[in-house]
Amino acid sequence: MRRTRLDTARIRAAARMIDPVFLGTPLYRCDALEPGLGCAVSIKLETANPVRSFKGRGTELVTRLLAEDGRRAVVCASAGNLGQALAWSARGRGLDVTVVASRFATAAKLDRIRALGATLELVDGDHESARERAAALARASGIRLLEDSLDVETCEGAATIGLELAEAAPSFDAVLIALGGGALATGVGHVLKELAPHVEVICVQPSGAPAMTHSWRGRRVVTTDSAVTIADGVAGRCPIPAVLDDLLLVADDAVLVEEASIVAGMRMLLDRAGLVVEPSAALGIAAILENRDRFAGRHVVTIVCGSNVDLEAYHAWVGAAPVRRP
């Protein structure tokens, strides 16, 4: 049998290298969501930490290894969450961080990257342009390039969520995972396939940024010309072949959801669960909303992967008025 690039023993070791502030995150059944969804829903909450996303799990690992290696600098492209987490993890480890981002990235994320002391370089294009620029910077300067999802530490960090889910896995049937570059999906998926193979691993991506889902379905890399979605954290166009190979081994399905469902998911999480989330973190609820029959009567976990939003945009999405209670 083919194997992913990941190894569960290494992931267990990784969990011991990550600042505990990112580990053991809340996992709880959220009754209040259920009347609107028709299935049992548990939330795995990755936002109650200093960087408000799961990315700290990976950057803790990366920066620790870089520091042990004697490296002094690192550069990455980021839609905002990776850069923020990298800047947080690098503080106190003597590492200079440069983050390259699209100038259209979420302002709140860019503000936090700057506030955490990283150098921020903005490019005119989208996230793929930022990836190209970061790679060019790294080549020109000899600085280590961190590539989200390709660098296995980013997947191993995310995979520690899988370890935490596997402990609780007897109680649920499926997990809904936001799909962007693939670190979260391949990491969590790898662990669940190994430790809790009865759990269905379902990736969720916006219809407007479907490159990885199309690639998974076609079993070959499919790129797109554009990525048009409010879910900035998963808005890639160029899947990485090695990550797709892993995803093909661990994902049971990859589904696409409409923007309106993402907004409805964000609104439900605010109104019923009291959670402010970024669009990528509402993909799981969006998938349930669009596939009620598929999930009816089952127990589904959704990973709430980030909460870094521009509040003005957020208020415009969710509106001032709450969702009607059933």
Next chain:
Amino acid sequence: MRRTRLDTARIRAAARMIDPVFLGTPLYRCDALEPGLGCAVSIKLETANPVRSFKGRGTELVTRLLAEDGRRAVVCASAGNLGQALAWSARGRGLDVTVVASRFATAAKLDRIRALGATLELVDGDHESARERAAALARASGIRLLEDSLDVETCEGAATIGLELAEAAPSFDAVLIALGGGALATGVGHVLKELAPHVEVICVQPSGAPAMTHSWRGRRVVTTDSAVTIADGVAGRCPIPAVLDDLLLVADDAVLVEEASIVAGMRMLLDRAGLVVEPSAALGIAAILENRDRFAGRHVVTIVCGSNVDLEAYHAWVGAAPVRRP
């Protein structure tokens, strides 16, 4: 030396009786809040659980002991969070729950109490009227009355937060605790005074509902004729003598804050930390805002004790526009 009604060994035992979904809650430094506050701030987040407040810690204990005792029913007065938590904990333990609340209580809390299967009785007056009615119901029916803060299990449950804080206590100087009936303050205060005596235990109450603070300052029970505050979770008028006695032993200070500061605290927690909180949970930030010099340069933990709000009221308080970034 006089002792509180609490015992740290019993509190440790209590932690083993509580559903883990309420334990080990996030505790994290929140850099993004700090430019606005002038001190290091960590958040102890008690909202990421099925009842969105810390009250589940106590009700787990209460319902487990009642079930072991062969009791079939329990009644309590509640501003909403205790009732919701009691209803949650009673499910599956064969306990009928009756909650008495003011008809002016937060609708979202009352909705959840009903949704969790409890019988809800509304009274025309305020929380003190609900307490009287619950006591009368218990006397008339022989059903066990659960009295928040007086019944030591409610304090012991809350005190398990103190155990979790004590583990991290070397890193912080003060803890800010919402003060209502006193279960949270005496519970957490007891543990910190015993295990981390260098930590300053500061209770925070709204100026509009100052009965316990006046009592603490006067070292005798002081009641008030009214309690006028948006912080519904702490809006009592009649402190319980035994709880005041404990509070006198464990609190280093009790401060009052204005309504405008509570609103500003809620807004900061949303804008800078991405957290929707109920007014009582913003009392700590309000205290920092009103006492910047006192906290300057120190490291303060604030317990974010609940997030059950009516969203329409919440939006009216925090406004649609975000707080300006510094």
